[in-house]
Each structure stands twice: as structure tokens, then as C-alpha cells.
Amino acid sequence: RKEVEQDPGPFNVPEGATVAFNCTYSNSASQSFFWYRQDCRKEPKLLMSVYSSGNEDGRFTAQLNRASQYISLLIRDSKLSDSATYLCVVPRGIPGGSSNTGKLIFGQGTTLQVKP
Amino acid sequence: NAGVTQTPKFRVLKTGQSMTLLCAQDMNHEYMYWYRQDPGMGLRLIHYSVGEGTTAKGEVPDGYNVSRLKKQNFLLGLESAAPSQTSVYFCASRRTGDNSPLHFGNGTRLTVT
Numbered sequence: 001r002k003e004v005e006q007d008p009g010p011f012n013v014p015e016g017a018t019v020a021f022n023c024t025y026s027n028s029a030s031q032s033f034f035w036y037r038q039d040c041r042k043e044p045k046l047l048m049s050v051y052s053s054g055n056e057d058g059r060f061t062a063q064l065n066r067a068s069q070y071i072s073l074l075i076r077d078s079k080l081s082d083s084a085t086y087l088c089v090v091p092r093g094i095p096g097g098s099s100n101t102g103k104l105i106f107g108q109g110t111t112l113q114v115k116p
Numbered sequence: 117n118a119g120v121t122q123t124p125k126f127r128v129l130k131t132g133q134s135m136t137l138l139c140a141q142d143m144n145h146e147y148m149y150w151y152r153q154d155p156g157m158g159l160r161l162i163h164y165s166v167g168e169g170t171t172a173k174g175e176v177p178d179g180y181n182v183s184r185l186k187k188q189n190f191l192l193g194l195e196s197a198a199p200s201q202t203s204v205y206f207c208a209s210r211r212t213g214d215n216s217p218l219h220f221g222n223g224t225r226l227t228v229t
Contacts, residue, residue, distance in 0.1 A: 008156075032214040041153065041204055043220035051215055087158060091214060102147050102166040103174070104218060108158040 001026055004090045006107035014115055017078045021110045023088030024070040033071045034089040035062055038109065044087055048073070078114045085109040118142055122207050122221035129197045129228045137192040137224050139207030145219070146212045148190035150174075150182065152203040159206060165190055166212075197228045 005024045013019050025033075032051045036044035048055050050071055054063040061074040075082055088107040120141045129135055139148065146167050151159040151174075161174030163182040171182045179201060181193045190209075194201060204225050208218040 006158075034217055036218075041223075043206055043222055044159070044218075045220075046217045049215060049217060089218070102164060102172070103161065104149065104164075105161065105175070106151070106159040 003027060003092070003105045004088055004107040006086075006088055006110045008108050008110060010111040010113050012113045012115060013078055015078055015080060017114075018074065018076045019078060019112065020072055020074045021086055021088075021112075022070050022072050023090075023107050024068075025088075025090045026069065027090065027092055028066075028069060030090050030092065032091060033062075033064060035071075035073050036087040036089060036106075038085045038087055047086070075112075078112075080114050080116065083112055083114045085111045120207055120209055120219050120221040122205075122224050124224060125222065126225045127227070129194075129226065131198060131228060133197050134193070134195050135197065135226075136194075137205055137207075137226075139190045139192070139209075139221060141188055141190075141209040141219070143209065143211075143219065144187070145209035146187075147210050147216075148184065149208045149210075149218065150180070150190065150192045151206045151208065152176065152201075153206060154203050162192065162205075197226075199228045202226060202228045 035047040037047045038044040048062045050062045059076045063072045087109045092103040123138045149164040150162040165171045165184040168187040207221040210216040
């Protein structure tokens with residue numbers, strides 16, 4: 001099993017739709033998580049951080065389910081400009097210790113295409 | 117603040133040639149990372165560093181070496197380039213602490229022929 005797994009998609013949705021992506025992780029010691037957005041293989045840009053159960057920023061909501069070891073990203077009222085690849089990032093934790101080993105693992109990314 | 121700066125932006129190498137990619141950050145970050153990204157794939161960690169003078173292997177370290185002699189710089193070396201190392205290379209840095217996000221450079225596009 002990969003450390004971090006995402007459905008690569010693509011997810012093709014019409015403008016205004018609500019879409020959700022999941023990211024599963026295998027290391028139960030990981031504490032905080034990140035969603036990044038990447039356009040056309042440019043550098044990834046931070047979208048949201050997830051430390052506790054969830055986080056909301058405008059049309060974007062990230063949720064964390066520690067019991068099932070996944071994080072999700074929900075995008076409401078999709079815009080054409082939301083078309084991008086969404087990358088999930090998980091710090092590699094040490095079981096029973098601090099999660100801060102410094103190592104950050106990326107998922108494969110989920111591609112979203114919003115159509116007019 | 118320039119943030120994270122990578123040089124060069126583009127490079128074409130012949131098989132067997134060597135080169136060094138430079139990453140510099142001016143944010144006083146402790147942690148620095150080198151990732152590579154191939155078409156259709158996410159970012160894979162090559163090497164990383166949790167402080168000046170320290171380095172550690174990531175997921176795909178073979179064929180690469182790194183050095184962190186100064187806190188602000190993280191160098192990635194290819195001693196004998198191979199076509200399989202054709203990729204986009206991203207450097208990133210962050211502060212210590214679980215909640216610290218990565219800050220990325222613009223990337224280096226390397227082609228090995």
C-alpha cells in the first residue's frame with residue numbers, strides 16, 4: 001500500500017458543481033496535513049492546512065478522519081479557474097513519537113476539470 | 117523576500133554528464149527538500165535536510181547526492197546523468213513544526229539525452 005493515495009481522476013464537473021476528493025494515508029502517527037494546488041506542472045501552491053478535524057476557507061473545506069486515515073477536500077460552487085491538480089501532503093510520523101520527522105510525502109494528485 | 121530560488125530554470129544534459137542544481141532560501145527555514153515530478157505523477161522526495169550539515173534520503177535517492185553546507189542553500193548533484201533523470205525538479209523549504217507548510221521554488225526542467 002502506498003503511504004499516500006489519491007484517485008488521479010480526472011474529475012470533470014460543470015461550473016457551479018460541488019466536488020470532493022479523498023486522500024488516504026497509511027501512517028497513523030501523522031498529525032497535520034496539507035492540500036496543495038498545482039497548475040500545468042508549475043510549482044505547487046498551498047491551498048489549505050488541516051490540523052484537527054477540519055478547516056474551511058470560502059468555497060473550500062478540508063476534513064480529517066483519523067479513525068479511517070483519510071483527509072478530504074470539498075469544493076463548492078466550482079469555477080473554471082479551479083481546474084488544476086490537487087495534491088495531498090502527509091508528514092511521515094514516527095509511531096508513538098513526534099510526527100515531525102521532517103519528511104513530507106505527496107500523493108499522486110487528483111486532476112479537476114471544470115467545464116462551462 | 118525572494119523566497120525559494122532555484123537555478124538553473126532549464127538545462128539539457130548528455131548522458132554521463134554531471135551538474136548541480138542550486139536551491140537558495142532567504143526565510144531562515146530549517147528544513148529543505150528536493151522533489152522530482154514526472155508526467156502523470158506526483159512529487160517524489162529525492163533527499164531532504166532537517167538542518168545545516170545534515171541530509172537524509174527520500175523515496176528516490178539513487179543517482180543523486182546533496183549537500184547542505186549553509187543553512188540557506190541546498191544543492192542537488194547528478195554525478196552521471198541518465199535519461200531516466202529527465203524530470204522537473206522542485207526545491208522546497210519550511211520551518212520546523214508539524215503545521216509548517218512547504219514553500220516551493222519555480223522548478224528546474226532537466227532533459228537528459
